[in-house]
Each structure stands twice: as C-alpha cells, then as structure tokens.
Amino acid sequence: MTPMQKSELMAKIENADPVQGASLQGVDLSGARLSGAVFENVDFRGCAMAGASFADSILSKCRFDGASLQGAVMTGATFHESSACDVDLSESACVGFNAVQSRFDGSSFSKADLTEANFIKSSLAGARLAGARAVQLSLVETRTEAIDLSDLLFFKSVVVEADLSAADLRGCRIDQSVMSKVRLAGQRLAGADWQRSQFMEADLDGVDLSGAQLQQCNFKGAKLTDANLVKAKAANTLFIESRCERMDGSGADFFQSIWSDALLEDARFAGTRLEQAMLHRARCLRASFARANLVYADFSHADVSGADFDGASWERTKFHQARRIGVRLPAGASILYEDPELAAAEAWSPLDPPSQKR
Template identity: 35%
Template structure:
C-alpha cells in the first residue's frame, strides 16, 4: 500500500483491518484519525508522522519507531509494542490499555495526561522523561529505568516498583496507592507533597531526602532510613516504622498519631510541634531530640530514651512511661490539667437515651 492510498483511506474514515503493513514506507504528512485493527506494523518507521487521534487495536507494533511522532489523543488497546522506540516524544492525552510495552525506549519523553492501564512496562526506558498528570494502573515494571525523570502529579496504583531504577528522580505530588517500593534508594532525592499511603517501603533509603508535606499514612516502613531527612509537616499516621533510622531528621509539625515507632532511632531529630498521639514508642530513642511543644498524649513510651532531649510544654498526658529514661524533665507536662478536667467531666456526664427508647 502506498502512503497516498493509506492517507486517502484514513481521511475517508475507513478502518484499516487485518492488514500486513510491514513493508510500508510512510512519507511525511497528515495521517491523523487513523484506525488500525489487528494490523501488522512490526518494524515500521513512523518517526515524525502526524498520527494524532489515531487508534491501534490489537496490533503488532514490535520494534516500530515513533521518535518525534505526533501522538496526542492516541489509543493503544490490546497491542504489542515490545522493543518499540518512542524517544523524545511530546505527547498529550495518550491512552494505553491491556497492552505490552516491554523494553520500549521512551527516554526523554514529555507527557501530559497520559494513562496506562494493565500494560506490561517491564524494562521500559523512561530515563530523563518529564511526566505530568500521568497514571499507571496495575502495570508490571520489572527493571524499568525511570532515573532522572521529573514527575508531577503522577499516579501509581497497585504497582511493584521494587526493581525499577529511580535514581535522581524528582517527585512532586506523586501518588502511590498500595504500591511496593521496598528497598528503593531515594538518598538525597525530592519527594515532596507526595501521597505514599499504605505502600510497602520496608528498608527504603530516604536519607537526606526532601519529604516535606509527604503523606506516609499506613505505610509499612520497617527498617527504613530517614537519617537527616527534611520532612516538615509530613504525615506518618498509622505507619509502621519499627526499627526505622530517623536520626537528625527535621520533622517539625509532623503527624505521627497511631504510628508504631518501637525501637526506632530518632536521636537528634527535630520534632518541634509534632503530634504523636497514641504512638507506640517502646524502646525508641529520642536522645538529644528537639521536642518543644510536641504532644505524646496517650502514647506508649515505655523504655524509650529521652536523655538530652529539649522539652518545652511537651505533653505526655496519660502516656505509658514505665522504664522511660528522662535525664532532665524540665518542660515535660505529664498531665494536662484542662484536658484531665474535660475527661473527668465527660466521664461523669449521663448518657443521653437514643430516640425511641
């Protein structure tokens, strides 16, 4: 088929079905709006071609070349594009579903509002790419290379990223939902305003990382390294941080309610104005920590070590303190008189009957 005939059929609104187009040599031009169904395009060079608003349904696209192609609003469904090359492509509103992108080279790409659903991204290369408002739902990753990427408002849902390469990646507003990033090394990287709720982060290295306003609610972070992390206003509510290494971190105004910090090391950390209600801190170290206006109300700090810590109106209302090592307790408030009075009043208040009883 000649490029002219192909273009005529596309512009005539004719779907291209069950065609072997492996010998196709396209000339520059407008091929936008094409519909390819069950076509074989393996090895075809589509670089620089205008294919905006096109659809590739159950097509064979292995080893195709798409460098610089115009692919805005394109749809790839049930297609196999393993080994294809889509380098330095600036794309908006592209959608992939139930497809294979194994080993694709998408490095230096610039994507906005691109979505991947149940697509195999194993060993894909996105090195140096810029991703904004991109989503990946139930995708396989393997050893995908996302090093040096800039990601803004990107969504990962139910993904295993344990083997992905994320060195020097910059995350701003990235959301990971029930994803596994165990063992990842984010040393010195930026992950600010991110949502890592209920993710597996066991053994992750966040040393010297920028984590301001990042949400780790319900995350599994046993043994994680947050040494010297900058995590002001971060949220660790319900997170499991047993034996975590948080020495010297800046956690001012952070939230730790109901978190588990058993045997964690927060020595030298700055927890000024932080909320640690109901935390489990059995055997944790807060040596030489900054704890001004921090609130450990109802927490279990049994056998915790606070020697050398700086207190100022630091609340330990109804906290469990058996075996706690204190040093100088100046500034510690073991009971909040006003809160205690309110609790006494509430306990003595008669229970109002329910309507109808």
C-alpha cells in the same frame, strides 16, 4: 490478515475508512500522516515510522513490536489491547496519550512528552522513560518491573500499585504527586527530592532516604521498617498509622510532623527535631529520643515504655495518659502529664446519663 501497501493505507485514511485486518509489516511509513483514523487488528511490526503522526487515532488489537516511532506524534491517540514492545518512541509527543490493557515492555519513551498520558492495566516492564516529561501522567495497575525513570520529574502525577523496587530512580524527582501502594522496598535513594507528595500504603521497608527532601509528604499507612531517614528534611510530613519499626531518623527534621497510631518500636530519633510533632497513640517502645528536640511535642496516649529520652529538649512536652514503664523523665522539666479535665472530656459519651443538679 491481508497485506497492504502504503498507497492503499493512505487512501483509506483520506476517505476516513477504518483500517481492519491489514498487515503493513516492514512497510516504511516514516513521516506518514495517520491522524484521526481507526485501526483494528493491524500489524505494524518492524515498520519504520519515525516522525509519523497517529494523533487522535484509535488503535485496537494492533501490533507495533520492534517498530521505530522516534519523534512520532501520538497526541490524543488511544491504544486498546495492543502491543508495542521494544518500540523506539523516544522524543515522541504523547500528550493525552491513552493506553488500556496494552504492552510496551522494553520500549523507549526517553525524552518523550507524556503530559496527561494514561497507562491503565498495561505493561511498561523494562521500559525506558529517562528524561521524559511526566506532568499529570497516570500509571494505574500497570506493570513497571525494572522500568527506567532516571532524571524524570513526576509532577502532579498518579502512580497506583506499581512495583518500583527494581526501577532506576537516579535523579527522579516527585512533586505534588500520588504514589499510592507503590513498592519501593530496598531502594537506595539517598538525597532524593520528593516533596508535597502522597505515599499512602507504600512499601518502603529498608529504603535509604537519608538526606532526602520529604517536606509535606504523606506516608499514611506506609511501611518504613528498617528505613534510613537520617538527616532527612521532612517538616509537616504525615506518618499516620505507618509501620516504622527500627527506622533511623537520627538528625532528621520532623518539625510539625504527625505520627498518630504509628508503630515506632526500636526506632531511632537521636538528635532529631520533633518540635511540635504529634505522636498520639504511637507505639514507641524502646525508641531512642536522645538529644531530640521535643519542644511542644505531644505523646498523649502513646506507649513510650523503655524509650530513651537522655538529653532531650523539653518545653511543654505532653505525656497525657502516656504509658511510661521504665522511663525516667527529668524532674523540674517543662513536661505536661495527666490532664484531668481533658481525660474527663475524652471519656464523655452522649449516652452517659445527665449529671444530677443540686
């Protein structure tokens, strides 16, 4: 790697020549205009680059470890197989920034603008994104252990297969975002504001979301075993095929929620609003629905054996072909049991022989 001075670097940038195999380690590049350039195998370690601009530049196999890029302009820049660990990128402009197979472990993006930024198969372990702007941010197959996401708003963002179980999520809000297969097990997130977002196949075992705002979220296939959703606001939320054994949703609002094929064994819904909820084929063995609002709720084909319905509110609540071993439902209540015509329709197959007309 050849040592290079700032004057040589700027001459190459001015002539639109690629910068390759150069060492600028420790050079002061504060405020330098390095936009639209191509850098390959360049060493920027320890450089002072506050306010520098790498807008629309391509950086491949470069090293920035320990550099200062506070307030830098990284708009449209692309990092490929590069390393920028322990770098200060706070308050930087990273709109449309792209990182592929690159490392930012321990770096600070605090209060940075990460609008439409993409981190693909990269590492942000221990990085600090506190207070950053995360509109349409994508973190895909990127390491996030011990990441600081405090006071950050994920808006229309995508996070896939991230481990956030040890992340700092204090004050982190999630709105209209996709958090697919993320790991949040054991997190203490009481009062969290997560709305209109997707948590498909997420690991939320043992998480505390008591009092959280979860309206119109999707937890399809998610793990919520031993989770605390006491007094959560989760109207119009999907829990299809989710695992919710021993989950506590007491006093929560699950108006028009859908629990089809969910595992709800030993779950608690005491005093919960399940009005117009659909629990088709849900396994609710020994679950507690004591004092719950079950008006127009639908338990068709569910297994509620051993469940507690003491003091529940009823109004055309459906138990069509539900398994109810050991369950006492109040006589005279507005409850709908087996519907023969519906059962016949469900059993019909296009392969059935036509009926004989007389």
